Amino acid sequence: xxxxxxxxxxxxxxxxxxxxxxxxxxxxxxxxxxxxxxxxxxxxxxxxxxxxxxxxxxxxxxxxxxxxxxxxxxxxxxxxxxxxxxxxxxxxxxxxxxxxxxxxxxxxxxxxxxxxxxxxxxxxxxxxxxxxxxxxxxxxxxxxxxxxxxxxxxxxxxxxxxxxxxxxxxxxxxxxxxxxxxxxxxxxxxxxxxxxxxxxxxxxxxxxxxxxxxxxxxxxxxxxxxxxxxxxxxxxxxxxxxxxxxxxxxxxxxxxxxxxxxxxxxxxxxxxxxxxxxxxxxxxxxxxxxxxxxxxxxxxxxxxxxxxxxxxxxxxxxxxxxxxxxxxxxxxxxxxxxxxxxxxxxxxxxxxxxxxxxxxxxxxxxxxxxxxxxxxxxxxxxxxxxxxxxxxxxxxxxxxxxxxxxxxxxxxxxxxxxxxxxxxxxxxxxxxxxxxxxxxxxxxxxxxxxxxxxxxxxxxxxxxxxxxxxxxxxxxxxxxxxxxxxxx
Amino acid sequence: xxxxxxxxxxxxxxxxxxxxxxxxxxxxxxxxxxxxxxxxxxxxxxxxxxxxxxxxxxxxxxxxxxxxxxxxxxxxxxxxxxxxxxxxxxxxxxxxxxxxxxxxxxxxxxxxxxxxxxxxxxxxxxxxxxxxxxxxxxxxxxxxxxxxxxxxxxxxxxxxxxxxxxxxxxxxxxxxxxxxxxxxxxxxxxxxxxxxxxxxxxxxxxxxxxxxxxxxxxxxxxxxxxxxxxxxxxxxxxxxxxxxxxxxxxxxxxxxxxxxxxxxxxxxxxxxxxxxxxxxxxxxxxxxxxxxxxxxxxxxxxxxxxxxxxxxx
Numbered sequence: 001x002x003x004x005x006x007x008x009x010x011x012x013x014x015x016x017x018x019x020x021x022x023x024x025x026x027x028x029x030x031x032x033x034x035x036x037x038x039x040x041x042x043x044x045x046x047x048x049x050x051x052x053x054x055x056x057x058x059x060x061x062x063x064x065x066x067x068x069x070x071x072x073x074x075x076x077x078x079x080x081x082x083x084x085x086x087x088x089x090x091x092x093x094x095x096x097x098x099x100x101x102x103x104x105x106x107x108x109x110x111x112x113x114x115x116x117x118x119x120x121x122x123x124x125x126x127x128x129x130x131x132x133x134x135x136x137x138x139x140x141x142x143x144x145x146x147x148x149x150x151x152x153x154x155x156x157x158x159x160x161x162x163x164x165x166x167x168x169x170x171x172x173x174x175x176x177x178x179x180x181x182x183x184x185x186x187x188x189x190x191x192x193x194x195x196x197x198x199x200x201x202x203x204x205x206x207x208x209x210x211x212x213x214x215x216x217x218x219x220x221x222x223x224x225x226x227x228x229x230x231x232x233x234x235x236x237x238x239x240x241x242x243x244x245x246x247x248x249x250x251x252x253x254x255x256x257x258x259x260x261x262x263x264x265x266x267x268x269x270x271x272x273x274x275x276x277x278x279x280x281x282x283x284x285x286x287x288x289x290x291x292x293x294x295x296x297x298x299x300x301x302x303x304x305x306x307x308x309x310x311x312x313x314x315x316x317x318x319x320x321x322x323x324x325x326x327x328x329x330x331x332x333x334x335x336x337x338x339x340x341x342x343x344x345x346x347x348x349x350x351x352x353x354x355x356x357x358x359x360x361x362x363x364x365x366x367x368x369x370x371x372x373x374x375x376x377x378x379x380x381x382x383x384x385x386x387x388x389x390x391x392x393x394x395x396x397x398x399x400x401x402x403x404x405x406x407x408x409x410x411x412x413x414x415x416x417x418x419x420x421x422x423x424x425x426x427x428x429x430x431x432x433x434x435x436x437x438x439x440x441x442x443x444x445x446x447x448x449x450x451x452x453x454x455x456x457x458x459x460x461x462x463x464x465x466x467x468x469x470x471x472x473x474x475x476x477x478x479x480x481x482x483x484x485x486x487x488x
Numbered sequence: 489x490x491x492x493x494x495x496x497x498x499x500x501x502x503x504x505x506x507x508x509x510x511x512x513x514x515x516x517x518x519x520x521x522x523x524x525x526x527x528x529x530x531x532x533x534x535x536x537x538x539x540x541x542x543x544x545x546x547x548x549x550x551x552x553x554x555x556x557x558x559x560x561x562x563x564x565x566x567x568x569x570x571x572x573x574x575x576x577x578x579x580x581x582x583x584x585x586x587x588x589x590x591x592x593x594x595x596x597x598x599x600x601x602x603x604x605x606x607x608x609x610x611x612x613x614x615x616x617x618x619x620x621x622x623x624x625x626x627x628x629x630x631x632x633x634x635x636x637x638x639x640x641x642x643x644x645x646x647x648x649x650x651x652x653x654x655x656x657x658x659x660x661x662x663x664x665x666x667x668x669x670x671x672x673x674x675x676x677x678x679x680x681x682x683x684x685x686x687x688x689x690x691x692x693x694x695x696x697x698x699x700x701x702x703x704x705x706x707x708x709x710x711x712x713x714x715x716x717x718x719x720x721x722x723x724x725x726x727x728x729x730x731x732x733x734x735x736x737x738x739x740x741x742x743x744x745x746x747x748x749x750x751x752x753x754x755x756x757x758x759x760x761x762x763x764x765x766x767x768x769x770x771x772x773x774x775x776x777x778x779x780x781x782x783x784x785x786x787x788x789x790x791x792x793x794x795x796x797x798x799x800x801x
Contacts, residue, residue, distance in 0.1 A: 063605070064598050238587040251590040262490050273491045275648060275796045276743045 083476035102351030139327030213252035229282030265308030361412035454482035500584035501656035507577035662731035750791035
């Protein structure tokens with residue numbers, strides 16, 4: 001089994017009839033939406049041959065630059081290219097501005113939640129989130145209790161997966177507060193599109209995203225209380241599926257890309273081994289999971305981590321971004337409570353909507369889910385990558401019956417959601433251009449302010465009717481354009 | 489910079505230099521083998537020469553191949569089980585580069601990645617069973633190595649990464665020149681004088697020094713002068729003296745705290761070359777002299793590893 005765990009992963013439900021498909025570019029009557037008008041006009045004037053040449057050029061460019069990912073479980077490091085589609089996903093100025101506000105609000109509340117559960121646990125005492133959902137959660141780290149982090153920031157880099165349903169509205173599918181990835185594809189897509197179609201950007205008026213690495217570096221530097229801190233990117237190594245991204249970001253930020261073996265802890269202080277001898281490290285932007293960070297504190301068999309790192313962290317000698325134990329807030333069993341967090345901590349009503357979720361650990365919810373399996377998507381609470389889940393409408397009767405057994409055996413391990421019909425965007429396929437389902441992952445940076453670049457990574461399911469956008473299963477990406485000015 | 493990164497860069501350039509050396513050796517040996525088959529039986533010593541130079545006779549035998557120029561070339565160029573085959577060296581070079589992409593320029597990475605992609609393509613065109621000696625392949629390897637060095641020279645900051653890249657190149661190159669020279673020498677001592685002229689010409693060509701020889705000596709090719717040129721010249725970029733000068737120069741510019749032993753060994757070696765002459769070489773015997781050089785050079789490499797490249801501390 002292959003799981004591309006370094007890459008953003010999400011799965012939504014299968015396609016609904018095309019009559020109910022929400023197309024990002026076209027209205028139901030076939031007219032071009034206002035915010036796509038400029039692009040559509042340009043696109044219509046391009047010959048098929050010219051576009052074919054550009055597509056080949058893009059492919060070559062990506063392969064040459066080596067923007068690839070490798071499938072985990074394949075130590076030989078077989079590298080695959082993630083297809084990048086030349087038709088951009090365009091978001092209108094006002095739609096983005098609202099989304100941005102919603103993201104800021106949501107990420108602020110999630111950080112407050114993390115601080116709270118590791119300190120006073122007010123939200124648990126208020127009974128708004130069941131205590132056992134948090135305290136018995138495998139992602140909850142007791143070692144974080146009472147630890148004060150600079151600026152009370154837990155999740156410095158957040159990737160939020162957003163989809164548009166055929167009702168035309170955006171829904172948050174999941175929050176990624178651990179080590180969200182994919183931002184290098186966002187930047188590479190933009191770089192390639194600007195190289196291939198420079199004139200188009202002037203014509204359409206697209207907000208820039210290229211300053212993301214600068215914002216990230218600033219965020220990381222400000223995360224430490226030290227003056228002029230030394231920042232490093234910690235990678236599991238070259239065989240990790242997202243290694244390209246780790247190297248890319250380190251290079252763009254001008255900081256060292258380190259592996260666990262490059263770091264060591266002496267008397268509670270973290271150093272890296274350099275040709276000039278040991279050098280102190282103040283901020284670690286880590287791209288590996290909690291359990292691999294320190295073999296003394298977590299998995300003893302981890303060869304990727306740094307012995308003593310957790311102890312140094314507790315002493316406050318080093319900032320780790322994202323903090324340890326953030327997984328307790330992006331768990332699928334906690335997800336249904338995010339709107340509640342926003343109301344509780346911020347006293348605001350949520351701007352972004354959650355997908356309605358049934359929690360199978362509740363007997364009422366479980367009964368509903370069991371009765372409606374053919375129309376629901378059922379996911380493991382801690383699962384990722386599209387495994388161990390049921391997509392009701394796409395499953396055979398046998399599959400549904402088999403899953404029912406699994407679900408009954410351990411209901412608290414599952415949640416269920418209605419089958420969403422993801423919106424679609426015109427995409428180059430074998431034969432011409434056809435609508436394909438997409439999602440969106442904007443990246444949110446938490447420093448003294450919460451900031452982001454306009455846009456994010458748009459992933460596209462390249463197979464007809466497929467809603468699986470992750471790259472290990474035939475997904476591709478698109479450049480995401482947020483318009484400078486509101487169209488029309 | 490990170491010790492691990494320094495190590496990857498150092499090995500990246502060593503592997504590429506090794507691939508290039510292998511291509512040079514094969515190119516020259518295959519052309520000599522062609523010469524010597526004219527009207528006589530195939531010259532086995534010419535055919536096995538590349539194996540002797542690279543210390544791989546046993547490995548070749550173990551691979552079950554039959555001795556012949558085509559098979560030898562196939563083994564040293566493409567054999568996947570042989571760690572120092574050209575294709576494996578390029579693969580290793582690219583792996584090193586890949587793991588330190590952040591420390592090299594985008595142009596350097598694209599150059600080596602492109603080389604690797606072209607190598608895959610060339611491999612896919614190989615006809616199984618047939619084993620032609622393909623001189624265009626050797627040309628290509630040299631060209632790609634030249635290109636990478638050029639891109640490096642033109643794009644990278646003059647900082648520690650650059651120094652470690654060059655350090656790897658010159659250590660590998662010194663070793664290679666000494667090996668080529670020692671094997672040709674041994675054969676001469678065995679009394680194989682017939683093709684002496686061609687052999688010496690081939691030695692010079694294999695280290696890109698034929699033109700330098702003609703320019704400096706303006707005379708027929710002579711074994712003593714060839715040895716003198718490739719050991720003591722401070723002008724020919726593949727001579728032992730030149731390589732060791734470069735190594736000393738680089739070590740001078742690296743952090744001195746940990747590099748004392750490496751620097752001392754390198755400077756001692758440099759003194760032997762700078763103040764030595766052919767007389768001394770022949771007293772010891774050219775072959776022994778070169779063997780000793782290879783050992784010294786290896787010791788310098790080990791000391792550099794201990795000083796800068798290992799993960800301790």
